Amino acid sequence: MRRLTLVLIAISVVLCSFRPAQEKPLKIALLKYNGGGDWYANPTSLPNLVKYCNENLGTNIETDPPTVEVGSAELFNYPFVHMTGHGNVVFNEQETDNLRNYLIGGGFLHADDNYGMDKFIRPQLDKLIPGSKLVELPFSHPIFHQKYDFPKGLPKIHEHDGKAPQAFGLFYQGRLVVLYTYECDLGDGWEDQDVHKDPEEVRQKALKMGANIIRYIFQSS
Numbered sequence: 001m002r003r004l005t006l007v008l009i010a011i012s013v014v015l016c017s018f019r020p021a022q023e024k025p026l027k028i029a030l031l032k033y034n035g036g037g038d039w040y041a042n043p044t045s046l047p048n049l050v051k052y053c054n055e056n057l058g059t060n061i062e063t064d065p066p067t068v069e070v071g072s073a074e075l076f077n078y079p080f081v082h083m084t085g086h087g088n089v090v091f092n093e094q095e096t097d098n099l100r101n102y103l104i105g106g107g108f109l110h111a112d113d114n115y116g117m118d119k120f121i122r123p124q125l126d127k128l129i130p131g132s133k134l135v136e137l138p139f140s141h142p143i144f145h146q147k148y149d150f151p152k153g154l155p156k157i158h159e160h161d162g163k164a165p166q167a168f169g170l171f172y173q174g175r176l177v178v179l180y181t182y183e184c185d186l187g188d189g190w191e192d193q194d195v196h197k198d199p200e201e202v203r204q205k206a207l208k209m210g211a212n213i214i215r216y217i218f219q220s221s
Helices: 002-016 045-056 073-077 093-104 118-126 186-190 200-220
Strands: 029-032 067-069 080-085 108-113 166-172 175-182
Touching: 045 186, 045 200, 067 073, 073 093, 080 200, 093 108, 093 166, 093 175, 108 118, 118 175, 186 200
Parallel strands: 029 067, 029 080, 080 108, 108 175
Antiparallel strands: 166 175
16 A cells, blocks of 8 residues: 555646646656666666656656665656666566556556567556556557557557567556657667667657656656
8 A cells, every 4th residue: 555655646746747836856767677688778868758758848856866666665656657678577476476566556558669678668558557467559559649649540650570679568457658669779769879870850759758658657646
């Protein structure tokens, strides 16, 4: 119950961030997981996304997102957490229970495959919500139509296997609680330009889609 209360309090702060009177900034976080995957990849991505959202959505989000572990009680202090990487992901039983309680209590997870995570992350996500498996989101889903319109779904930031980008979701009682972005490299597009040297047009698409995710989650809370 205490954890649920923490999540609800955090969400209230989120909603306030869209109002003119902004006081205490909201904190979102990077999720640290076990298994050997590089959870720390893309170190400039979240700070850049936060800056973009603060400037273009009027949010008041802390510009230096902290790191939080999957099994930590601190997870419940953040209404939005982001994870990425290229390799293995393992949630043990305690971590799975903790993340599940976080999600059903009002939290949200965005998992972004940085190429190589897919075969590891899917089984971990599929065990989070009993009776709910990952489903592909249609292009008509509201997350693609917030401040910025993406009529064909996720933008393609980097090419790897020549596949179209896909967005998958986990739902709890009709609410989207996990967004999994695949074959997209969205977080790469949020990084400093000199990291991947992507054209500015491509970076802007990535940042706009990221802003849509933030706006959708905060307004749906």
